[in-house]
Amino acid sequence: MRIATVSIILAMCFCAQASAAGDVYVGKVSEVSNTSLVLKAPGGDWHIGFGAKNPALRALHKIKVGQEVRAVFGTMRGPEGGEINELLTIRACLPRERECTRDRARMARESAASQKQWALSAKALDRCFDAMKETLAGDARYVSKTDAPEKKDAFAQSNALQGEERACAQNVFKQHTDAYLEACQRHHCGDNIGGGCYHFARSALNAAVAEKAVASCRK
Structure with a gap:
């Protein structure tokens, strides 16, 4: 699964290949539609395009701009036969809940590591x-x-x-x-x-x- 993010800190654009752990994203919703989601999260704004089936769409329709959410993505077959992101679940984070706190911290660590690697590569x-x-x-x-x-x-x-x-x-x-x-x-x-x-x-x-x-x- 490929998800593009624009880093506010580095003002750069790159694609991140999601791992099994990286299929989970936590961030504040700045844009949302039936096929895309923009999250303000550690490292920048994550722009995620996806397909979704009815259960996930019903959950998505409850999400509002400004909410912090936890979204889980997998893959599915797209209209043209290729593999695309699939929104599996999405829900609002509760204040100080462990699951969102854990995933937010993981994303912050991964973002810091990516930025460090980018800086080393630039040098x-x-x-x-x-x-x-x-x-x-x-x-x-x-x-x-x-x-x-x-x-x-x-x-x-x-x-x-x-x-x-x-x-x-x-x-x-x-x-x-x-x-x-x-x-x-x-x-x-x-x-x-x-x-x-x-x-x-x-x-x-x-x-x-x-x-x-x-x-x-x-x-």
């Missing part, structure tokens, strides 16, 4: 990018972004090239991207990132690359 990625910069500094194929003002029409000029000049420019872009990907893969900067190093390669292109392509290829 590791920064170190990785520093190592990449050192590698790329010695690679003639890579074009570093300069502090000089970018020529706004650099990409337009490179795109306007034709024939052999265009093929030459495309090769400059390819060599630049290849250098970036090789450095990223060498230092494993794309490990555990969706899309790997290709996720970052798109942002590696800059106007300086286009300027080099035009300067090198236009006759």
